[in-house]
Amino acid sequence: MRKQIVAGNWKMNKNLQQGKELCSSIMSQIGESNREVIIGVPYIHLASLAELTKGTALKIAAQNCHHELSGAYTGEISAAMLADLGIDYAIIGHSERRSYNGENNALLVKKVDSALSQNLKVIYCCGETIEERRLGDHFNLVENQIQEGIFHLSADVMKNIVIAYEPIWAIGTGETATSSQAQEIHSHIRKVIYKKYGPDLAESTSILYGGSCKPSNAKELFSQKDIDGGLIGGASLKAEDFISIIKA
Numbered sequence: 001m002r003k004q005i006v007a008g009n010w011k012m013n014k015n016l017q018q019g020k021e022l023c024s025s026i027m028s029q030i031g032e033s034n035r036e037v038i039i040g041v042p043y044i045h046l047a048s049l050a051e052l053t054k055g056t057a058l059k060i061a062a063q064n065c066h067h068e069l070s071g072a073y074t075g076e077i078s079a080a081m082l083a084d085l086g087i088d089y090a091i092i093g094h095s096e097r098r099s100y101n102g103e104n105n106a107l108l109v110k111k112v113d114s115a116l117s118q119n120l121k122v123i124y125c126c127g128e129t130i131e132e133r134r135l136g137d138h139f140n141l142v143e144n145q146i147q148e149g150i151f152h153l154s155a156d157v158m159k160n161i162v163i164a165y166e167p168i169w170a171i172g173t174g175e176t177a178t179s180s181q182a183q184e185i186h187s188h189i190r191k192v193i194y195k196k197y198g199p200d201l202a203e204s205t206s207i208l209y210g211g212s213c214k215p216s217n218a219k220e221l222f223s224q225k226d227i228d229g230g231l232i233g234g235a236s237l238k239a240e241d242f243i244s245i246i247k248a
């Protein structure tokens, strides 16, 4: 059975007090949920929220990490530092970092390796622009992002990877991929994993959908065969919306 995962991505939102309140509110409501619940929070809140969630079911993710473990990289944070705080996951390759910070697959390989070397699990993001979809390039593009970013890993190490498919045109726009559009590409991603690694890994890898996922569409999206949960931006900033997505 694949792990079902709901991960929040707070992006650059919430001050520390607001973050603590949201975090506490989520913790009090997830109870014994058999899903993996993760929140991806700003770097400066990691230490406090890791402490607050210690020993609970709520896992913490960083939204990025540097590709080197230490050194003269002003303003950067390494995977070693994250691991030292007891952080569980790093989100790597989010489309906002790909586009605003010029992160390409070649750099992302190094970030993935760096995170895994510190025993962090990785949520690896992929997804196409609207132009790429209109040209019918989305299958190839997503396949490439996956092949170039994570297919150098052994099957054993791949067990620490969660894939998040996030069509860029659906992120923060209110426009969601239909459940069949999302299912179609998730199934393609699973086939690509199957071709490279075989049935066991294809069956066990969790593939999340992200892009304007909200309480009103989560159930429909998550009911698709190859959608194992979501990476949630805007709707993860309100405890009740996030909880209702987890319940979906």
Ligand code: PGA
Pocket: 009, 166, 170, 171, 172, 173, 174, 210, 211, 212, 213, 231, 232, 233, 234, 235
């Ligand atoms: P959104 O963001 O839910 O606000 O569309 C998703 C994401 O970027 O992870």
